[in-house]
Amino acid sequence: MDKRPRKQAKTTTSSTTSEEVSSIEWEFIKMTSQEEDIINRMYRLVGDRWDLIAGRVPGRKAEEIERFWIMRHAKNKPP
Numbered sequence: 640m641d642k643r644p645r646k647q648a649k650t651t652t653s654s655t656t657s658e659e660v661s662s663i664e665w666e667f668i669k670m671t672s673q674e675e676d677i678i679n680r681m682y683r684l685v686g687d688r689w690d691l692i693a694g695r696v697p698g699r700k701a702e703e704i705e706r707f708w709i710m711r712h713a714k715n716k717p718p
Contacts, residue, residue, distance in 0.1 A: 667710055668703055668706055674696050674699065677692075677695055677696055678696065678707070678708065681695055687705070689701035689702070689704050692704050
């Protein structure tokens with residue numbers, strides 16, 4: 640059995656608004672067909688390295704691309 644001390648997860652509590660938002664509350668991000676093509680190709684090459692992919696899509700942030708990917712490829716799409 641491993642007797643090394645385990646690291647505690649950092650928890651922060653704040654009264655300010657959180658960056659984390661439920662995907663249900665997300666507004667769908669519209670991408671051009673060229674942007675979608677770049678995102679799909681880059682994802683196949685580098686996986687979910689959103690910062691790297693965002694560097695290839697002008698004017699888009701990594702968070703936007705990740706949100707677009709999640710919304711487009713969600714396993715439990717609403718009916």
